[in-house]
Amino acid sequence: MNFALVTGAVINTGVAIVEKLAAEGLNVVFTGRDAAKVAAAEANYRTKFPDVSILGYAIDSHKEDGSFDEESVIRMFEALDEKDILLNAVVLNAAHQGLNQTFLESPLSEFLAVLNTNVTWNYCFAREAAKRMIPQGGGSITFINSNTAYRTIADRTSYITSKGGQLGLMRSLALDLGKYNIRVNAVLPGMIRTQRWIDNPGFYAKNPCRFTPLGDVAEGADVADAVWYFISAARNTTGAELVVDGGNTIQMFPNVPEDL
């Protein structure tokens, strides 16, 4: 049976992506790190979308000792093979946010953990997915990147480096996998209204990133719509970057209302 795979989909944007794909009639495998949270999310999705198959999988980019975990990605794909799950769309949404790190003080291990999750782990997912898409005649791989790959923000060196690297990975895979009819693209959100936004209304009320030409930030559903475009309608598009940030990136200065 054909499925889409979405990583990091027990909270926030990943949930919006799973819900969009399921609403469009796709069966979905999703991941989270915590088995109990994955089970709860799986039950919610199944109740909400009874006409499609939804399967959750608990997986972390790192082992408990902090070392990178390539084997668990391989095991996960082998487990999907055993269930005869064929993946024709993969959405690499999970990310290590690299918060509370500073360039001068933070240990190198923290920088590497962010790069491992946002670049190396996605490399492993894309490789395992591509191996299976090739005999199926093709597929779609979409990275959820960030407009911070273009314009930097303070004290996020590891995250921003990882998102820049991820764009290089995306382009490289688009080139190498095109001959197999595997399309590889990226959605670049600006600020998304996640639970962090809801929990910190004072911070976000005056955050310059919300003063976009369109006057708002993205909802998870806006990101999900862009993902759906790449999966469903972009037959001749690969190596592309679709920015979903209300026009934030094209500004020299934030578009702050005069009455603020």
Ligand SMILES: NC(=O)c1ccc[n+]([C@@H]2O[C@H](COP(=O)([O-])OP(=O)(O)OC[C@H]3O[C@@H](n4cnc5c(N)ncnc54)[C@H](OP(=O)(O)O)[C@@H]3O)[C@@H](O)[C@H]2O)c1
């Ligand atoms: N939020 C924004 O404003 C914003 C802006 C631009 C781009 N983005 C990008 O959009 C995507 C979604 O953002 P979001 O804010 O919705 O993400 P989020 O709330 O931080 O959730 C990220 C997901 O990634 C998983 N994850 C984190 N570290 C992991 C690790 N080491 N191994 C495996 N999974 C891991 C988390 O798992 P758990 O559920 O177990 O914690 C979670 O499900 C990300 O790629 C992010 O970089 C977000």
